[in-house]
Amino acid sequence: GQQVMQIPQYQHVQEGEDFTTYCNSSTTLSNIQWYKQRPGGHPVFLIQLVKSGEVKKQKRLTFQFGEAKKNSSLHITATQTTDVGTYFCAGNNNNDMRFGAGTRLTVKP
Amino acid sequence: GAVVSQHPSRVICKSGTSVKIECRSLDFQATTMFWYRQFPKQSLMLMATSNEGSKATYEQGVEKDKFLINHASLTLSTLTVTSAHPEDSSFYICSAIQGNEQYFGPGTRLTVT
Numbered sequence: 281g282q283q284v285m286q287i288p289q290y291q292h293v294q295e296g297e298d299f300t301t302y303c304n305s306s307t308t309l310s311n312i313q314w315y316k317q318r319p320g321g322h323p324v325f326l327i328q329l330v331k332s333g334e335v336k337k338q339k340r341l342t343f344q345f346g347e348a349k350k351n352s353s354l355h356i357t358a359t360q361t362t363d364v365g366t367y368f369c370a371g372n373n374n375n376d377m378r379f380g381a382g383t384r385l386t387v388k389p
Numbered sequence: 390g391a392v393v394s395q396h397p398s399r400v401i402c403k404s405g406t407s408v409k410i411e412c413r414s415l416d417f418q419a420t421t422m423f424w425y426r427q428f429p430k431q432s433l434m435l436m437a438t439s440n441e442g443s444k445a446t447y448e449q450g451v452e453k454d455k456f457l458i459n460h461a462s463l464t465l466s467t468l469t470v471t472s473a474h475p476e477d478s479s480f481y482i483c484s485a486i487q488g489n490e491q492y493f494g495p496g497t498r499l500t501v502t
Contacts, residue, residue, distance in 0.1 A: 323482070370491075377435065
C-alpha cells in the first residue's frame with residue numbers, strides 16, 4: 281500500500297536559522313497536504329498542493345510539490361520560536377490519505 | 390475556518406468498561422468524518438472512515454467490533470471503545486472535510502487504568 285516517508289524526524293535550530301522537512305511517497309499522489317501540530321494541540325491544516333511542480337508561499341513558509349507528484353517539502357525561512365511544533369505531510373492517492381511520521385521542530389531563542 | 394469539536398477532551402476509565410467519544414462539525418455538514426489515533430510523539434494513524442447513514446470503513450488491523458463507529462447525522466460521529474484495556478490508552482482525533490481542507494477536532498485523551 282501507499283507509504284509516506286518524512287525526514288528528518290527531529291530538527292533543532294537556532295532562532296533565525298532556516299528549516300526544511302521532506303516527504304516522499306511510494307506512489308504518485310493526487311495531492312499533498314501539510315499540517316502543523318503544536319505541543320499538546322491538534323493538527324492544523326496549513327496548505328494543499330495539487331499541481332506537479334507547484335510552489336506556494338505563506339509568509340516565511342514555502343511549500344513545494346515535486347514534478348512527479350511523489351515528493352514535497354516545507355521550508356521555513358528565519359525560524360522563530362512560534363514555529364515550534366511537529367509538521368506533518370499527508371499524501372492523498374484516490375482518497376487514501378497517509379500521514380508522514382512528522383518532523384518535530386524545536387527552536388532555541 | 391470550519392470548526393470541529395470533540396467531547397470529552399479527557400477521559401479516564403477502568404479496564405473493561407466502554408467509552409464513547411463524540412465528534413461534531415459545528416458549522417458545516419460532514420457526510421464523511423475520519424477517526425485517527427495518535428501515540429505520544431508519533432504520527433496520526435487512520436483508524437476508520439465514518440460515513441453518514443452507512444457503515445464505517447475500517448483500516449486494516451483495526452477491530453471494528455472494538456472500535457464502534459456511528460455516524461447518525463451529518464454533524465455527529467461517535468467512536469465507542471468497547472471493553473477498553475490499558476493498551477487502548479491513546480489520543481483519539483476526529484476530522485471532517487469541508488471543501489479542500491481537513492479540519493481536526495481537538496482530540497480526546499483516553500487513559501485506561
